[in-house]
Amino acid sequence: MPQAAGNQVVLLACPRCTKLCKGARGLGAHKTWCDRKEALRVQQFQGHGVNGARHRRPPHAIxxxxxxxxxxxxxxxxxxxxxxxxxxxxxxxxxxxxxxxxxxxxxxxxxxxxxxxxxxxxxxxxxxxxxxxxxxxxxxxxxxxxxxxxxxxxxxxxxxxxxxxxxxxxxxxxxxxxxxxxxxxxxxxxxxxxxxxxxxxxxxxxxxx
Structure with a gap:
């Protein structure tokens, strides 16, 4: 497990995209975002929701x-x-x-x-x-x-x-x-x-x- 030299910050890799995150808290926050991104990608691939258009969200989304x-x-x-x-x-x-x-x-x-x-x-x-x-x-x-x-x-x-x-x-x-x-x-x-x-x-x- 890679570590930063000075302050001993533990870097954890995301199992989906291998991005290194700072500690368990950073990994947890990133995984939430990464999982949502993957779900949107699957929807685009299947033709649901955004009809394959990149970055497009439903009207009045928040x-x-x-x-x-x-x-x-x-x-x-x-x-x-x-x-x-x-x-x-x-x-x-x-x-x-x-x-x-x-x-x-x-x-x-x-x-x-x-x-x-x-x-x-x-x-x-x-x-x-x-x-x-x-x-x-x-x-x-x-x-x-x-x-x-x-x-x-x-x-x-x-x-x-x-x-x-x-x-x-x-x-x-x-x-x-x-x-x-x-x-x-x-x-x-x-x-x-x-x-x-x-x-x-x-x-x-x-x-x-």
Whole structure:
């Protein structure tokens, strides 16, 4: 059984996904979330409930205890709050402000009830990451995209929103790296004038020889 060197924290592996969790309490919380995730996966595979659509929850769904436990035990805020490649929405459309306010009240109410609720604090701090990322472009598509994120946020689909954020960040990182690589290649390739000058200098050297 793996152990941390300094404080002797015991790490226990989840029997389903082999994720290492801190102690029996952490493993218990993770197993609740992991079992729920597996049940949803089976439903999707069998065509029940979400009809195979990823991250979709029933209308008017609310966060479950497992959702809050996931936020409290599975989210690495130190990593998630690092600056990324994506942008955040600064100007919020008037038509979406009510949706945003209602979504924000979800973690705020839990914090007012219990200011030590780590899951509620994690979700509040992740709100810009989960909801205010770059939107779909084109007409009212961005507004619909933002309102749909608010609906998913209120339903507790935070893991799905975080997965979407990671995918968007990975895509932007790949494009950035491709752009950097292309710029480096272009910097190393001579222009037509430079190539002609090199040929002339080479001919002159051969003539002198």
């Amino acid at each position: 966060p479950t205890l497992a959702d809050w436990e996931w936020a409290a035990t599975e989210v690495d805020l130190e990593e998630e709050l690092l600056p990324g490649f994506g942008t955040r929405q600064i100007r919020i459309p008037q038509a979406a402000r009510g949706d945003l306010a209602r979504a924000l009240l979800l973690p705020l109410k839990k914090i007012v009830a219990d200011h030590t609720d780590e899951g509620a604090w994690a979700i509040l701090l992740l709100f810009p990451t989960l909801v205010l990322g770059a939107l779909v472009r084109g007409g009212k598509a961005g507004l619909r995209n933002l309102k749909e994120r608010c609906r998913r946020f209120e339903s507790g689909d935070w893991e799905g929103l975080l997965d979407d954020h990671h995918e968007a960040e990975d895509l932007l990182a790949e494009r950035f790296e491709e752009g950097e690589h292309g710029a480096a290649q272009l910097a190393g390739e001579p222009t037509a004038e430079e190539a002609q000058a090199r040929r002339i200098r080479r001919c002159l050297r051969l003539g002198r020889a």
